[in-house]
Amino acid sequence: MPNQDSKHIVASYDRDLEAIQAQIMKMGGLVEAAVLDAAKSLERRDEELAEQVRAGDKAIDELEERVNEECARLLALRQPAATDLRTVLTVMKISANLERVGDYAKNMAKRTSVLVQMQPIDGASGAIRRMAKAVEGMMKDALDSYIQRDVELAQDVRMRDHEVDQMYNALFRQFLTFMMEDPRNITACMHLHFIAKNIERMGDHVTSIAEQVIYLATGEMPEDTRPKSDLTSFETTEVEG
Amino acid sequence: MPNQDSKHIVASYDRDLEAIQAQIMKMGGLVEAAVLDAAKSLERRDEELAEQVRAGDKAIDELEERVNEECARLLALRQPAATDLRTVLTVMKISANLERVGDYAKNMAKRTSVLVQMQPIDGASGAIRRMAKAVEGMMKDALDSYIQRDVELAQDVRMRDHEVDQMYNALFRQFLTFMMEDPRNITACMHLHFIAKNIERMGDHVTSIAEQVIYLATGEMPEDTRPKSDLTSFETTEVEG
Numbered sequence: 001m002p003n004q005d006s007k008h009i010v011a012s013y014d015r016d017l018e019a020i021q022a023q024i025m026k027m028g029g030l031v032e033a034a035v036l037d038a039a040k041s042l043e044r045r046d047e048e049l050a051e052q053v054r055a056g057d058k059a060i061d062e063l064e065e066r067v068n069e070e071c072a073r074l075l076a077l078r079q080p081a082a083t084d085l086r087t088v089l090t091v092m093k094i095s096a097n098l099e100r101v102g103d104y105a106k107n108m109a110k111r112t113s114v115l116v117q118m119q120p121i122d123g124a125s126g127a128i129r130r131m132a133k134a135v136e137g138m139m140k141d142a143l144d145s146y147i148q149r150d151v152e153l154a155q156d157v158r159m160r161d162h163e164v165d166q167m168y169n170a171l172f173r174q175f176l177t178f179m180m181e182d183p184r185n186i187t188a189c190m191h192l193h194f195i196a197k198n199i200e201r202m203g204d205h206v207t208s209i210a211e212q213v214i215y216l217a218t219g220e221m222p223e224d225t226r227p228k229s230d231l232t233s234f235e236t237t238e239v240e241g
Numbered sequence: 242m243p244n245q246d247s248k249h250i251v252a253s254y255d256r257d258l259e260a261i262q263a264q265i266m267k268m269g270g271l272v273e274a275a276v277l278d279a280a281k282s283l284e285r286r287d288e289e290l291a292e293q294v295r296a297g298d299k300a301i302d303e304l305e306e307r308v309n310e311e312c313a314r315l316l317a318l319r320q321p322a323a324t325d326l327r328t329v330l331t332v333m334k335i336s337a338n339l340e341r342v343g344d345y346a347k348n349m350a351k352r353t354s355v356l357v358q359m360q361p362i363d364g365a366s367g368a369i370r371r372m373a374k375a376v377e378g379m380m381k382d383a384l385d386s387y388i389q390r391d392v393e394l395a396q397d398v399r400m401r402d403h404e405v406d407q408m409y410n411a412l413f414r415q416f417l418t419f420m421m422e423d424p425r426n427i428t429a430c431m432h433l434h435f436i437a438k439n440i441e442r443m444g445d446h447v448t449s450i451a452e453q454v455i456y457l458a459t460g461e462m463p464e465d466t467r468p469k470s471d472l473t474s475f476e477t478t479e480v481e482g
Contacts, residue, residue, distance in 0.1 A: 176428060186417060
């Protein structure tokens with residue numbers, strides 16, 4: 001059948017791809033909202049909102065499954081080559097990354113339900129909200145960079161991940177201090193620390209989306225010049241006393 | 242060209258796929274060794290071995306990149322349909338999961354380099370080694386289940402992830418206790434806790450490989466009947482005094 005009526009085939013490939021991209025954007029919208037709501041529920045100690053975030057993850061998972069199925073169908077039916085093939089594979093990776101970010105938001109909301117039962121830790125939930133907001137902004141731009149094939153914007157997203165890493169490193173030190181000052185803070189700080197680490201990981205997934213965009217547009221993965229992330233594994237802060 | 246010389250095409254598709262599978266198995270071997278060595282370096286406080294694990298991650302990353310490229314090439318050249326297409330997509334997902342497990346092993350080795358400078362925590366590194374060993378066994382079986390298309394073995398791997406989760410939950414409580422007993426343990430326990438959490442996540446990635454195998458063999462993702470994982474987000478252990 002190839003070469004026969006090929007304009008028609010190309011047009012329907014484009015239409016299929018657009019439909020899938022629309023689902024990716026829908027998924028992105030849901031994930032962005034989940035991240036912000038998870039942070040908001042923590043700051044406001046709002047268990048109901050946390051519960052909504054947890055319940056909402058199902059819709060994100062289902063979208064990812066649908067994107068996967070439709071990509072597989074597109075590959076099987078249209079058998080795209082070269083750039084088109086690369087686009088479909090990129091779409092699958094982007095949706096996998098978004099799904100992971102959604103999982104982290106759900107996990108954050110779970111821990112919120114636990115944390116509301118504990119004494120709040122000074123300033124922690126505000127700092128976490130700022131981190132979440134930064135990641136959400138990166139995600140918005142990463143998805144825009146995909147739609148616009150905007151390599152510069154994708155590069156910008158990569159660089160901003162460094163700021164999220166710095167926010168995380170600062171929080172890690174702060175939590176250590178709180179725990180050492182008062183053992184009653186330990187359980188809450190462990191949960192808060194997990195949340196901070198999960199947001200830092202969200203940033204990594206968003207960065208991975210930006211890198212996919214760069215790969216799609218340039219054919220090359222960016223060199224690993226990105227300033228490296230979690231420094232706490234090099235942390236040697238010893239405790240006095 | 243379709244239907245012309247199709248036997249030849251099928252044969253070369255099989256040959257290509259076999260070459261890619263050989264790389265997946267090589268990758269699996271490297272990742273298994275990295276997980277065991279990372280745990281061993283922690284238990285023996287062996288910085289040199291930890292350094293080797295960190296350096297070795299590059300080879301795993303390169304293999305993943307090669308698998309990705311060769312899968313894309315296979316899709317473009319051979320344009321497989323139906324089951325063959327699904328196999329190629331599964332291979333890509335398996336290699337992505339293996340790469341993530343390798344990352345966690347590297348991260349574990351990084352923290353080992355920090356932990357050797359601190360007072361050891363009683364019994365922790367032995368418990369972590371047992372967790373790592375359990376995950377490594379699951380990984381071996383998950384890859385075997387892929388090669389043999391053995392759904393029963395893949396189901397078994399999924400179920401064993403529950404044991405890893407239980408080991409993690411027990412360690413989480415133990416670390417909380419150590420930190421509360423003596424604030425000088427806090428920094429070391431934070432790192433050890435991260436390591437334990439990372440092994441628990443390795444288990445999730447291995448489980449995801451097993452689920453891919455089930456999907457490949459049966460056409461359906463397993464129902465989510467798997468006993469759920471990290472319970473610490475429901476942890477409400479309040480600290481007395």
